[in-house]
Amino acid sequence: MNQKRAGVTVNRLRVIGAGAMGRGIAQVAVTAGIEVELTDAVDSAVGAGIDFVCAMIRRSSDKGQRTVAEAEAAIARLHAGRAPTAPGDDLDLVIEAVVENLEVKRSIFADLEATVPNALLASNTSSLSITAIASVLDRPERLVGLHFFNPVPLMKLVEIVPGLRTGAETVSAARQLVDRFGYTGVLAKDTPGFLVNHLGRGLPTEALQLLSETVAEPVDIDRIARDTVGLKMGPFELMDLTGLDVSHPVLETVYAGFYGDPRLRPSPITATRLSGKMLGRKTGAGFYRYDGGTQQVPG
Ligand code: NAI
Helix, strand or coil, rough: CCCHCCCCCEEEEEEECHHHHHHHHHHHHHHCCCCCEECCCCCCHHHHHHHHHHHHHHHHHCCCCCCHHHHHHHHCCCCCCCCCCCCCCCEEEEEEECCCCHHHHHHHHHHHHHHHHCCCCEEEECHHHHHHEEECCCCCCHEEEEECCCCCCCCCCCCCCEECCCCCCHHHHHHHHHHHCEEEEECCCCCCCCCHHHHHHHHHHHHHHHCCCCCCCCHHHHHHHCCCCCCCCCCHHHHHCHHHHHHHHHHHHHHHCCCCCCHHHCHHHHHHHHHHCCCCHHHHHHEEEHHHHHHHHEE
């Protein structure tokens, strides 16, 4: 185990992927006092991510949640990063939050093995095996799953997922970081979908079944989930927020990971919508329509 990581305190973080999750993680980290470089394969995504985080932090000071000086200090800790796998001797931690694809993630970590020799490594994967991602590393003990939830600044829960070869020191550093964020860390085993995306399969699966049997429309199923089950969002609202490009591959991974257990079978409804780019909020159309970000009548 590298000396620099003994009892590691994270002061310098690189986030790879400036999408919904990466920007949220960056926001929470800079407000916790950490210097963050935000990177992405697409340059414009970095700029958009930084603009978004700055706007959210300034809004929090407008609402009186932090002083203007605190907000500006947090913003000053956020930097447009070097290339995602550029050399980074000075980094304490790299969190990867790119597309949910095993080979893409493996390729990123294979590059980081050489270019970022000292840092702890983490993946925000929703469902892929941490052990499988770490297989490309010479030192798999430094990779751990840190599974944040969307939207990151509001969902104060993180699954901490050790792979089979993750070091105890890496897990303890991950836990320290989650504590520093003021989040609840739940230790989950490296199984398909971990804890939350396995447990959480039931409701959307049954909701899609109800829709396919034309028992009820998404708006009614969502209302029941909110009003009687007490969820903040119904299953269709949540799928629209997450985006089917993100959630459908998770369903497929969990299904395949349990060798085709019929209880976990993905629905053709989401597959068809995904192929038609009806992804949810991000494309303006999902189970609901969105006008300027506001949810409209179903369709
Ligand atoms: P997103 O699609 O919003 O953002 C992904 C970003 O990664 C994009 O900006 C894209 O340009 C960038 N990217 C793609 N390939 C790259 C590469 N090779 N190198 C650098 N950047 C690259 O995706 P989102 O929603 O932020 O998801 C990211 C990860 O977080 C996925 O693994 C997903 O499963 C996981 N996750 C997503 C949640 C959600 O609700 N959206 C919840 C929890 C985890």
